[in-house]
Amino acid sequence: MGSTVSTSVIKRLPRYYRFLQELMNNGVTRISSRELSEKMGFTASQIRQDFNCFGGFGQQGYGYNVSELHAEIGKILGVDKGYKTILIGAGNLGRAIATHMNFDARGCKLIGIFDVNPELTDVEVGNLRIMHTDKIESFCNENSPVIAILCIPKESAQQIADTLVKHGIKAFWNFSHCDLKPTFNDIIVENAHLGDSLMTMVYNVNASSDN
Amino acid sequence: MGSTVSTSVIKRLPRYYRFLQELMNNGVTRISSRELSEKMGFTASQIRQDFNCFGGFGQQGYGYNVSELHAEIGKILGVDKGYKTILIGAGNLGRAIATHMNFDARGCKLIGIFDVNPELTDVEVGNLRIMHTDKIESFCNENSPVIAILCIPKESAQQIADTLVKHGIKAFWNFSHCDLKPTFNDIIVENAHLGDSLMTMVYNVNASSDN
DNA sequence: GGATTATTGTCAATGTTTTAACGAGTACAA
DNA sequence: TTGTACTCGTTAAAACATTGACAATAATCC
Numbered sequence: 057m058g059s060t061v062s063t064s065v066i067k068r069l070p071r072y073y074r075f076l077q078e079l080m081n082n083g084v085t086r087i088s089s090r091e092l093s094e095k096m097g098f099t100a101s102q103i104r105q106d107f108n109c110f111g112g113f114g115q116q117g118y119g120y121n122v123s124e125l126h127a128e129i130g131k132i133l134g135v136d137k138g139y140k141t142i143l144i145g146a147g148n149l150g151r152a153i154a155t156h157m158n159f160d161a162r163g164c165k166l167i168g169i170f171d172v173n174p175e176l177t178d179v180e181v182g183n184l185r186i187m188h189t190d191k192i193e194s195f196c197n198e199n200s201p202v203i204a205i206l207c208i209p210k211e212s213a214q215q216i217a218d219t220l221v222k223h224g225i226k227a228f229w230n231f232s233h234c235d236l237k238p239t240f241n242d243i244i245v246e247n248a249h250l251g252d253s254l255m256t257m258v259y260n261v262n263a264s265s266d267n
Numbered sequence: 268m269g270s271t272v273s274t275s276v277i278k279r280l281p282r283y284y285r286f287l288q289e290l291m292n293n294g295v296t297r298i299s300s301r302e303l304s305e306k307m308g309f310t311a312s313q314i315r316q317d318f319n320c321f322g323g324f325g326q327q328g329y330g331y332n333v334s335e336l337h338a339e340i341g342k343i344l345g346v347d348k349g350y351k352t353i354l355i356g357a358g359n360l361g362r363a364i365a366t367h368m369n370f371d372a373r374g375c376k377l378i379g380i381f382d383v384n385p386e387l388t389d390v391e392v393g394n395l396r397i398m399h400t401d402k403i404e405s406f407c408n409e410n411s412p413v414i415a416i417l418c419i420p421k422e423s424a425q426q427i428a429d430t431l432v433k434h435g436i437k438a439f440w441n442f443s444h445c446d447l448k449p450t451f452n453d454i455i456v457e458n459a460h461l462g463d464s465l466m467t468m469v470y471n472v473n474a475s476s477d478n
Numbered sequence: 479g480g481a482t483t484a485t486t487g488t489c490a491a492t493g494t495t496t497t498a499a500c501g502a503g504t505a506c507a508a
Numbered sequence: 509t510t511g512t513a514c515t516c517g518t519t520a521a522a523a524c525a526t527t528g529a530c531a532a533t534a535a536t537c538c
Contacts, residue, residue, distance in 0.1 A: 066470055070463035088485060101527050116486040117534035133466050134473035148363035155359055162462060163469035227472045229465060246468035248461060251373060252281035254440060255344050257457035258374035259277055261438045262345035299515060312497055327516040328504035
């Protein structure tokens with residue numbers, strides 16, 4: 057196992073990855089931690105330390121090779137893993153995510169979309185057809201998805217999550233406004249609590265006008 | 268001004284708020300830091316310390332009064348501020364946010380939606396009609412919005428952000444896959460980088476299967 | 479080919495966040 | 509009314525994260 061790296065570091069990796077992609081697109085082939093620090097707003101020291109968690113990708117006197125570093129970080133993040141992913145809840149948000157997310161470039165492969173509303177059954181989203189929630193269990197048995205995205209009301213989230221865990225789901229990307237209780241261990245939950253994010257911003261606006 | 272509180276604490280406040288709401292709905296009137304810690308998965312010590320950043324809301328031997336604490340945190344977060352908010356980009360994601368977000372309960376008031384696509388002009392979303400992007404500047408001059416939500420491609424994000432800052436926008440909730448450069452100071456940016464969140468999760472899935 | 483400059487990887491120092499410990503005050507029961 | 513159990517606010521300790529410093533090494537220039 058990969059000698060635990062702190063979550064602070066992990067949370068910065070996608071940003072590095074995005075930035076390096078940008079540099080590649082602009083034809084930049086090499087970059088130093090100092091230059092990166094100026095562009096990204098981190099300290100050069102932090103950047104070097106972050107990269108070093110995974111081994112020395114740079115070279116003294118030269119810096120980092122952009123495309124090599126990009127590839128390494130991609131590998132660390134697992135962008136080529138293609139984990140089978142299902143999405144539960146095809147409301148506005150669910151459909152936005154299904155169509156916008158570029159799963160393939162992020163290590164996921166969206167293989168199924170489900171909604172409880174029978175009127176949505178067979179409606180096409182992206183290149184998939186929405187299935188009724190009834191079909192989740194048989195679908196899981198046949199296709200063994202690993203990741204589930206929850207875009208459903210908080211009232212039903214916990215129950216569906218429990219069912220999915222029983223059918224082999226290992227990780228949840230949770231957009232429901234609730235905190236899933238890990239009734240089973242070693243399940244990964246990444247919360248995307250948009251409401252919390254908005255409230256944090258409002259706090260900051262409020263705080264900044266108080267002075 | 269409110270003697271700076273660390274962002275770690277701030278980011279937990281919405282979660283406390285949500286949880287206390289839930290308790291109120293269930294008719295719970297008092298709760299101790301120990302009980303809360305069991306339900307939320309923080310340590311009791313952290314909870315007491317967090318609340319204490321804003322003053323002593325509890326009482327020895329009793330705990331905290333749920334509705335009082337809920338109200339206090341709401342006040343700290345500014346949920347009653349009703350900051351005027353506009354949304355730029357009425358694609359799938361923009362519409363999902365406009366209709367799902369319950370802005371009023373989170374200190375915001377959505378007063379305008381804009382999109383560059385003329386075919387969307389006058390289409391109704393929530394109880395607002397989409398306006399063409401051309402109208403942003405005059406709208407800002409007349410209505411003085413404070414917060415802007417960016418649901419637009421990264422190519423146009425920086426330019427629109429610059430325009431908005433010139434017209435008095437103080438804070439951005441940024442869903443574009445880019446990092447806004449703060450060309451002007453003291454502008455608040457809350458990034459909702461869903462792609463980064465997804466990649467973090469994929470990393471964790473990957474790391475957990477490596478052992 | 480040697481001197482100079484650039485830049486990494488790493489170690490130590492600093493700063494921040496979380497956890498633990500405990501005195502003081504309140505509620506509640508006998 | 510007294511004693512016991514509970515729980516806060518706060519201080520101190522531990523864990524964790526970031527920054528600064530520098531030796532080692534590679535690139536580049538003359």
